[in-house]
Amino acid sequence: MRGAARTAAGRAGQRWPPLAPLAPLVLLALLALLGGAGAQYSSDLCSWKGSGLTHEAHRKEVEQVYLRCSAGTVQWLYPTGALIVNLRPNTFSPSRHLTLCIKPLQDASGANIYLEKTGELTLLVQDGEPGPSRVHCFDFQQGGLFVEATPQQDISRRTTGFQYELAGRRMGPDLHTRPAPCRPCSDTEVLLAICTSDFVVRGSIQNVTHEPERQESAIHLHVSRLYRQKSRVFRAAPEGGGWRGQVTTLLECGVRPGHGQFLFTGHMHFGEAQLGCAPRFQDFQRMYRDAAERGLNPCEMGTE
Numbered sequence: 594m595r596g597a598a599r600t601a602a603g604r605a606g607q608r609w610p611p612l613a614p615l616a617p618l619v620l621l622a623l624l625a626l627l628g629g630a631g632a633q634y635s636s637d638l639c640s641w642k643g644s645g646l647t648h649e650a651h652r653k654e655v656e657q658v659y660l661r662c663s664a665g666t667v668q669w670l671y672p673t674g675a676l677i678v679n680l681r682p683n684t685f686s687p688s689r690h691l692t693l694c695i696k697p698l699q700d701a702s703g704a705n706i707y708l709e710k711t712g713e714l715t716l717l718v719q720d721g722e723p724g725p726s727r728v729h730c731f732d733f734q735q736g737g738l739f740v741e742a743t744p745q746q747d748i749s750r751r752t753t754g755f756q757y758e759l760a761g762r763r764m765g766p767d768l769h770t771r772p773a774p775c776r777p778c779s780d781t782e783v784l785l786a787i788c789t790s791d792f793v794v795r796g797s798i799q800n801v802t803h804e805p806e807r808q809e810s811a812i813h814l815h816v817s818r819l820y821r822q823k824s825r826v827f828r829a830a831p832e833g834g835g836w837r838g839q840v841t842t843l844l845e846c847g848v849r850p851g852h853g854q855f856l857f858t859g860h861m862h863f864g865e866a867q868l869g870c871a872p873r874f875q876d877f878q879r880m881y882r883d884a885a886e887r888g889l890n891p892c893e894m895g896t897e
Contacts, residue, residue: 639665645673645742660757668754672703672742679737682759691733695755696863697726703742703751710736718755727807728863733759756863775846778870780880783856786870788892790858791823795874796835798850808844812868813837814857820894826866842868 639662654674658667661683669676680693695706697718706718708731715736717729720743745751778786787793796816803810816827816836827838840859842848856877859869872880877896884890 638662640667641665641678642668643670643676645669645671663759664757666698666754666756667740668698668752669704669740670752672740672751672753674742676740677737678740680733680757680759692730692760693733694728694730694758694760694862695738696728696757697722698752698754698756699726701726701753701755703745704740704753705743706755707739707741708736709739714739720753758863775843778872780884783858783870783872783877783880784884784889785891786858787820787856787894790821790869791861792826792840792866793820793856793858793894794818794822794827794836795820795854795856797852797854798848799837801848801850803844805844809841810844810846810848811839811841812848813839816857817854824861824864824866826861838866840866840868 638660641658641660643656643658656674656676657679658676659679659681660667661681663682667676667678682691695717697706701718702720705716705720707714708717709715740753742753794814794816795818796814798812799815800813801810802813814827814837815830816838819827819836826840827836829835830837840857854874855871856874857868857871859867861867881890881894881896
């Protein structure tokens with residue numbers, strides 16, 4: 594990781610006096626100056642689960658966590674002190690562009706989560722943030738993750754943490770909560786999507802339900818042909834004749850039920866199928882045929 598996460602590597606167990614409102618900034622400065630003991634590694638290098646009860650009650654400590662996978666979970670029971678989460682994946686080329694997304698655990702409480710770079714902190718998740726957990730995505734080069742416990746009278750019922758996913762595709766230049774744009778995909782984007790998406794299906798929209806609290810719409814699909822799916826998003830319809838499943842997209846896209854067949858593509862994100870490119874099937878057939886005639890198809894797929 595970058596910033597304090599890098600300069601303080603291997604300095605777990607650091608202790609500091611009671612924190613003022615600007616404590617995270619003071620803490621990061623101290624971490625850059627002080628030395629210490631070895632770091633705490635997760636047991637499987639993908640996920641970490643720890644407890645603040647391992648610390649002395651009257652002291653606050655900084656714990657280093659190192660993770661080397663592209664996805665996993667950080668779960669912190671009875672949070673006290675702070676965590677510096679170092680993501681050093683060995684599944685991606687160092688030169689590959691990486692995007693990191695985190696999703697707070699349901700009912701997480703007891704800590705704030707910051708994006709940190711060279712001692713500067715940007716608040717991502719505030720302790721007690723109301724409503725459903727939102728996904729936060731940012732460029733991997735924008736910094737590391739710093740998790741600081743908030744003062745509590747009783748930590749016995751506090752658990753904080755998040756899921757994380759690291760991807761080799763760009764989701765946007767700045768901090769935001771969802772990567773998917775609402776604009777239609779170009780022909781080139783559609784042809785690339787059928788090669789790289791986690792799911793590619795042909796079907797129709799049966800219904801659309803909106804979830805204003807999550808700023809999402811759920812699109813309920815009837816699938817007549819299943820080309821590919823990474824997870825079991827689409828399951829055989831009880832009445833036979835195809836598959837059923839749902840995908841999500843941004844509420845602001847204003848998706849409505851409609852007639853006709855579409856080619857639906859997209860990616861899995863924290864266990865949910867998120868819609869990518871979705872042209873009408875006859876438009877896909879045209880663009881695929883035109884590209885095939887010019888030898889520009891990035892991969893082959895049946896179009897019937």
